[in-house]
Amino acid sequence: MKVEIEEFKCVGAGHCVVAAPEVFDQRDDDGVVILLDADPPEHEHENTREAAQLCPAAAILLLEKATST
Amino acid sequence: MSGAVTDVLVVGASAAGLATAEALRRKGFTGSLCLVGEEPHAPYDRPPLSKKVLTGQWTAEQAALRPPEVIAALDADVVLGARASGVDTAAAEVELEDGRRLGYGHLVIATGLVPRVLPAFAGLAGVHTLRTVEDTAALRADLLAAREVVVLGAGVLGCEIAATARALGLRTTMVDPAPLPMVAQVGAEVGGFLADLHRDQGVEVLTGTKAHAPVVADGRVTGVVTSAGTLDADVVVVAIGSTPATGWLADSGLGIDDGVVCDSRCRAAENVWAVGDVARWHHEGWDRSARMENRTNATEQALAVAGNILGADRAYTPVPYFWTDQHGVRVQVHGDLLGGPLRVVDGDPRDRKFVAVAERDGAVVGVVGWNSAKGVRTARQLITADHR
Ligand SMILES: Cc1cc2nc3c(=O)[nH]c(=O)nc-3n(C[C@H](O)[C@H](O)[C@H](O)COP(=O)(O)OP(=O)(O)OC[C@H]3O[C@@H](n4cnc5c(N)ncnc54)[C@H](O)[C@@H]3O)c2cc1C
Ligand code: SF4
Numbered sequence: 410m411k412v413e414i415e416e417f418k419c420v421g422a423g424h425c426v427v428a429a430p431e432v433f434d435q436r437d438d439d440g441v442v443i444l445l446d447a448d449p450p451e452h453e454h455e456n457t458r459e460a461a462q463l464c465p466a467a468a469i470l471l472l473e474k475a476t477s478t
Numbered sequence: 479m480s481g482a483v484t485d486v487l488v489v490g491a492s493a494a495g496l497a498t499a500e501a502l503r504r505k506g507f508t509g510s511l512c513l514v515g516e517e518p519h520a521p522y523d524r525p526p527l528s529k530k531v532l533t534g535q536w537t538a539e540q541a542a543l544r545p546p547e548v549i550a551a552l553d554a555d556v557v558l559g560a561r562a563s564g565v566d567t568a569a570a571e572v573e574l575e576d577g578r579r580l581g582y583g584h585l586v587i588a589t590g591l592v593p594r595v596l597p598a599f600a601g602l603a604g605v606h607t608l609r610t611v612e613d614t615a616a617l618r619a620d621l622l623a624a625r626e627v628v629v630l631g632a633g634v635l636g637c638e639i640a641a642t643a644r645a646l647g648l649r650t651t652m653v654d655p656a657p658l659p660m661v662a663q664v665g666a667e668v669g670g671f672l673a674d675l676h677r678d679q680g681v682e683v684l685t686g687t688k689a690h691a692p693v694v695a696d697g698r699v700t701g702v703v704t705s706a707g708t709l710d711a712d713v714v715v716v717a718i719g720s721t722p723a724t725g726w727l728a729d730s731g732l733g734i735d736d737g738v739v740c741d742s743r744c745r746a747a748e749n750v751w752a753v754g755d756v757a758r759w760h761h762e763g764w765d766r767s768a769r770m771e772n773r774t775n776a777t778e779q780a781l782a783v784a785g786n787i788l789g790a791d792r793a794y795t796p797v798p799y800f801w802t803d804q805h806g807v808r809v810q811v812h813g814d815l816l817g818g819p820l821r822v823v824d825g826d827p828r829d830r831k832f833v834a835v836a837e838r839d840g841a842v843v844g845v846v847g848w849n850s851a852k853g854v855r856t857a858r859q860l861i862t863a864d865h866r
Contacts, residue, residue: 418540420525420801421808421851422774440808440851458504462497462781465773467523467543473551 410454411472412461414444418468425464429456433469442468483581484512484555486787487572489562490588490723491515493523493773494754496543497780498586499554505788511554512580514572516589518559519611520549525773527614528638529803533645534618538611562589565730567747584787587727587738587752588780591720591771596630598691604699605692605714608639617715621646624712628652628702630689631717632659634802637672639715640681641804651682651709653689653702663800665815665836668846671827672804679805720771722756737769742793743786744779753783763795772800797861810847812858817843824853833857 412432421440425433431453434443449457461469486502488495491513499511515521521543530536549556561575565585572580593607606617621627621643629640632654643650656662658669659676676683684706693701693708701710722737732746733739737758740746744759752759754776761768770779775796782794801810807830818838825832825848833853836844841862847854 418526420803422799422801422810423851423855424774426855435852435855437852439849440855462500462504463774463777465777466525470545470548 410449410457412444412447412449412457413470413472414442415468415470416441418466420466420468422465425460425469428460428463429453432457433460483570483583485509485583486511486586487580487582487584488513488586488588489515489572490590490754490756491517491521491556491558492588492590492754493521493543493776494590494756494780495586495588496521496549497777498588498753498784499552501781501784502787503552505784507784507788509583511552512557512582513554514557514560514562514574514580516559516561517610520544520546520556520558522611523773524609527611528608528635528642531611531614532608532618532621532639532642538614541611562726564726565732565750567731567750570749583749585750586783586787587746587750587756588754589723589726590755592723592725593716593720594718596689596716596718599630599699599714599716602692602694602699602714603697604712605716607716608635609720617713620713621648624648626651626710627713627715628689628709628711629715629717630654630702631715631719632656632683632685633717633719634660634663634800636715636717637676637804638802639717640676641679643715644679644681644805648713649682650680651684651711652676653684653687653704653706653709655686655688657686659683659685660802663815664809664811664846665820667820668809668815668834671830671848672809675805675807675830720755722758722769724756739767742795743791744783744794745786751783751787753779759794761795762793770796770798772798774799797858799858807848808851810851810854811844812846812854813842813844813861815844815846820846823857825850835860 419442522541526541563575564573626649640652659672661669688705690703738752740759742760758769820834822834831849833847835842842860845857
């Protein structure tokens with residue numbers, strides 16, 4: 410799984426950080442998402458999918474086909 | 479397509495409808511899925527419409543919810559530009575305006591809202607409401623040619639449109655009978671901060687003021703008669719709220735009462751569900767019915783509905799959350815700010831950067847932050863489970 414973020418869309422809601430704290434963080438000043446892991450390990454996939462779905466700005470894009478190595 | 483039966487038929491192809499389809503697939507649903515939407519466009523997001531699409535910083539295309547390949551990967555029949563005109567729950571069929579009938583195993587109602595209009599202003603050139611990309615393009619074109627705009631309504635949408643109009647350099651007046659902007663959503667204290675913010679940015683804030691009638695010349699609005707006098711206007715935006723888009727369900731036998739009435743599972747009837755702005759469901763945590771008009775509810779409720787379609791049988795008990803952007807300030811609200819007095823826990827409202835909590839009986843029931851995304855997220859965890 411590959412994770413991409415469209416930073417310009419992010420509204421700093423932080424849903425992604427709550428759902429997948431290993432994969433996402435937020436900048437201190439404006440709350441914009443920081444991608445911690447663009448190729449998260451298998452055990453983070455479900456959390457990451459949850460984050461992508463919950464993001465109210467549709468700012469998280471998942472490319473499922475790319476297998477993580 | 480007559481006679482076709484889909485396992486799950488979603489009517490309304492926007493935030494809530496699309497999220498329901500996505501959640502079903504993510505939870506392993508392999509049945510057939512059909513998404514019907516009245517708008518001709520691929521699903522797009524509405525919050526940017528009053529913000530960066532209206533200022534012109536974004537194109538309308540940038541508000542798309544998902545890239546085409548992600549929607550294609552849903553393996554759903556996406557029928558756009560098709561309006562549902564009725565439902566026969568006994569036959570488990572939805573009728574489209576063009577006469578097609580679509581059978582369903584489960585029906586998900588996700589038709590959102592329709593903006594309220596003021597009859598005296600309806601149909602006049604220069605008068606706008608804002609819900610769709612077309613509305614946004616029309617309003618933007620008129621704003622670019624205008625000098626003065628009057629925004630009727632100082633709710634979340636009215637405040638955002640007023641801020642955007644100021645950013646475009648227009649003389650801007652906001653009119654509302656309520657005593658303060660957004661007072662119904664954020665209470666008097668934060669409403670007061672918002673009034674100050676708008677005034678500092680040059681918006682004339684006429685609260686406690688009623689709009690009576692338009693001033694019209696040659697079919698075009700040129701002003702508004704209000705209880706505070708007559709205001710000149712090249713453009714008038716009516717942002718006085720919206721009503722659930724349930725007209726097509728009038729003969730369905732489903733319970734309609736300011737939304738599609740649902741139980742705590744978001745179920746309106748056997749195999750019929752509602753999600754997003756249109757859904758009124760029984761919030762078990764509050765022990766009363768609720769309907770939310772915010773973006774996060776659209777996705778969270780979609781997750782709940784998808785789970786319940788697949789048999790989870792779980793009550794939906796969210797803590798509401800919304801954000802709004804006005805004059806470069808991002809306001810974020812979790813829970814219920816009207817539930818008790820506010821206490822500032824970080825920063826200072828005078829700096830327009832702070833976090834405050836609303837407390838009732840010693841428990842935190844709401845959190846508000848201005849330009850404090852991380853602080854808000856942390857404080858949100860203080861909202862205790864029994865106040866959800
Ligand atoms: C300009 C604007 C700015 C906003 N800003 C914010 C914000 O900053 N923060 C926030 O939290 N929320 C915001 N919101 C609210 C948020 O966008 C909504 O809560 C969200 O769009 C709800 O999604 P929904 O899918 O339930 O309804 P909608 O987005 O309204 O989608 C319903 C869809 O159903 C279609 N439909 C209706 N009737 C039929 C029919 N009979 N047959 C077929 N299709 C039909 C409609 O055409 C529409 O595409 C904003 C809303 C607007 C309009
Ligand atoms: S959930 Fe979305 S909008 Fe919120 S911080 Fe994460 S990426 Fe940004």
